[in-house]
Amino acid sequence: EKGGYPHFMLKEIHEQPKAFKDTMAGRILPEKGEIKLDDVHLSKEYLQGIKKIFIVACGTAYHAGMVGKYVIEKLTRVPVEVDIASEFRYRDPMIDKNTLVIIISQSGETADTLAALRESKKLGARVLAITNVVGSSVSREADDIIYTWAGPEIAVASTKAYSTQLIALDFIALYIARTLGRICEKDFQEITSAMKNLPDQAKIILGHEDKIKSLAQKFFDREDVFYIGRGLDYPLSLEGALKLKEISYIHAEAYAAGELKHGTLALIEEGVPVIAPVTQEHLFEKTLSNIKEVKAREGFVVALANEGNEEIKKSVDDVIYIPKTHPILTPILAVIPMQLLAYYAAVARGCDVDKPRNLAKSVTVE
Ligand code: F6R
Numbered sequence: 001e002k003g004g005y006p007h008f009m010l011k012e013i014h015e016q017p018k019a020f021k022d023t024m025a026g027r028i029l030p031e032k033g034e035i036k037l038d039d040v041h042l043s044k045e046y047l048q049g050i051k052k053i054f055i056v057a058c059g060t061a062y063h064a065g066m067v068g069k070y071v072i073e074k075l076t077r078v079p080v081e082v083d084i085a086s087e088f089r090y091r092d093p094m095i096d097k098n099t100l101v102i103i104i105s106q107s108g109e110t111a112d113t114l115a116a117l118r119e120s121k122k123l124g125a126r127v128l129a130i131t132n133v134v135g136s137s138v139s140r141e142a143d144d145i146i147y148t149w150a151g152p153e154i155a156v157a158s159t160k161a162y163s164t165q166l167i168a169l170d171f172i173a174l175y176i177a178r179t180l181g182r183i184c185e186k187d188f189q190e191i192t193s194a195m196k197n198l199p200d201q202a203k204i205i206l207g208h209e210d211k212i213k214s215l216a217q218k219f220f221d222r223e224d225v226f227y228i229g230r231g232l233d234y235p236l237s238l239e240g241a242l243k244l245k246e247i248s249y250i251h252a253e254a255y256a257a258g259e260l261k262h263g264t265l266a267l268i269e270e271g272v273p274v275i276a277p278v279t280q281e282h283l284f285e286k287t288l289s290n291i292k293e294v295k296a297r298e299g300f301v302v303a304l305a306n307e308g309n310e311e312i313k314k315s316v317d318d319v320i321y322i323p324k325t326h327p328i329l330t331p332i333l334a335v336i337p338m339q340l341l342a343y344y345a346a347v348a349r350g351c352d353v354d355k356p357r358n359l360a361k362s363v364t365v366e
Contacts, residue, residue: 007353009155009247013339014206017199019160020332022149023167028192033185035175035192039145040128042100044179050100053080054125056088056116057104058363060158060242061165064130065104066235067331068169074328075177085112086366089119097124102172105129106153106161107362108136115366117141130168132161146171155354156361157247159339162239163202166332170195194326198333201323205336208320212337215302215318216344219273220248226264226274227254228294230287233277236331240275240338247356248346257290270298275341277304278312279322279330291315304334 005011027036053072055065062084069080083093089112095101101120105113108131117138120127129142132150139145148164174191177183219225225244227237237254244252255264257276268274274294278287292315294301301316306324313319322333346353 007155007343009157009159009343009353012153012155012159013336013343015151016160016163016336017202017206019148019150019164020167020199020202022151023164024195024198025149027171028195030189030192033188034178035171037146037171037175039147040175041144042126042128042176042179046126047176047179049098050078051098052095053078053100053102054088054093054095054120055080055082055102055104056085056113056120058085058110058113060162060239061104061106061113063235063239063242064162064165064169065102066238067166067232068102068104068172070232070235071170071328072173072176075173076180076182078176085110085116089116093119093123095120095123095125097126099125101125101127103127103129103138103142104131104165105136105138106132106148106158106165108133108138109362109364111364111366114138114141128172130165132164154361156356156359157243157342157353163332163335167195167198170329191326191328194329197325198329201325201333202336204323205333208337209340212320212340213344215320216341217348219300220250220345220348222271222273223251224267224272225250225252226267226272227252227276228257228260228274228287228290229254229277230257230283231280232328232331233257233280233283233287233334236277236279236334236338237275239335240277240341243339243342244345246359247342247353248349248351249357250345250349257287260290260293265293265297268294268297268299272299274299274301275304275338276301276316277334278309279304279306279334280327281306282327284309288312288315304337306330
């Protein structure tokens with residue numbers, strides 16, 4: 001059942017090229033310049049009336065939502081707020097019929113997420129759900145649905161569901177931007193053709209598995225690991241840290257790189273591992289200066305960079321490269337090394353990777 005892999009998590013990490021392909025199948029219509037989403041029916045008139053988009057989810061799905069905010073705002077210029085479902089539902093959220101609420105849930109059964117969906121509908125908002133489970137509560141109650149065709153996810157730590165949630169969010173962004181006429185043909189083609197390369201590019205990253213494993217073996221015995229990133233590399237860092245802590249029990253924290261000197265830098269001393277994604281080229285120099293601050297205190301820095309970025313090598317202890325893609329798509333690829341780092345650190349510590357202590361796959365109680 002694990003297809004020859006020692007754990008479901010590793011199997012599911014390796015299923016990402018196929019999951020990407022399945023999630024994209026039939027949804028990009030390049031000749032029409034359209035995104036086709038069978039169960040999404042947002043008319044131009046409706047979208048023109050939308051004042052705000054809310055994305056609501058828990059855990060890893062919430063991190064996907066943070067990426068979604070960047071992408072949707074960038075492509076559509078509609079303001080997006082992201083919230084944790086257990087906060088959203090109790091804070092009297094400011095939503096009405098002019099708000100589109102996007103709910104993200106792999107299982108479609110998470111209690112707080114489902115409650116947020118119901119609260120949103122009660123307040124008159126339309127709800128678009130991204131879920132991996134056909135027939136789940138979320139899929140039954142939402143007005144519009146995008147399925148992530150990732151296949152069943154067994155390991156408690158979410159991997160292929162997360163990366164396909166990012167693809168679904170990119171589709172929403174493109175769909176809305178296209179419907180509202182806010183993206184030109186050229187940009188649309190550029191992004192969608194880059195999306196089509198993602199399955200093969202994911203395979204290339206999986207080909208670097210041995211290198212990522214040996215890097216994980218360099219820090220698996222540490223008590224703290226920090227992740228720093230800017231722009232889209234910030235939610236990526238949050239997701240990398242969550243993966244590491246939930247399966248390896250290493251204390252891991254993520255910071256927006258610019259926040260480092262507002263406190264966390266005090267914790268950096270000789271040998272402290274810092275994972276630093278630098279996939280956003282327009283922010284490279286800024287993050288590089290943060291990396292240099294860490295190196296000046298003798299931290300152990302592993303960067304995650306786009307292929308071709310030779311400059312980063314001079315300032316860090318090691319680099320994991322990812323193939324070049326469109327800048328808004330990098331988190332889909334860059335999360336794969338993050339997942340593998342967490343996986344191999346947990347294996348090196350002898351942890352029960354698929355069933356981490358105290359955690360359940362589907363959190364159906366509050
Ligand atoms: C972490 C993880 C959790 C889930 C969260 C939401 O790896 O899997 O943080 O993402 O419990 O679950 P769903 O997406 O099923 O609502």
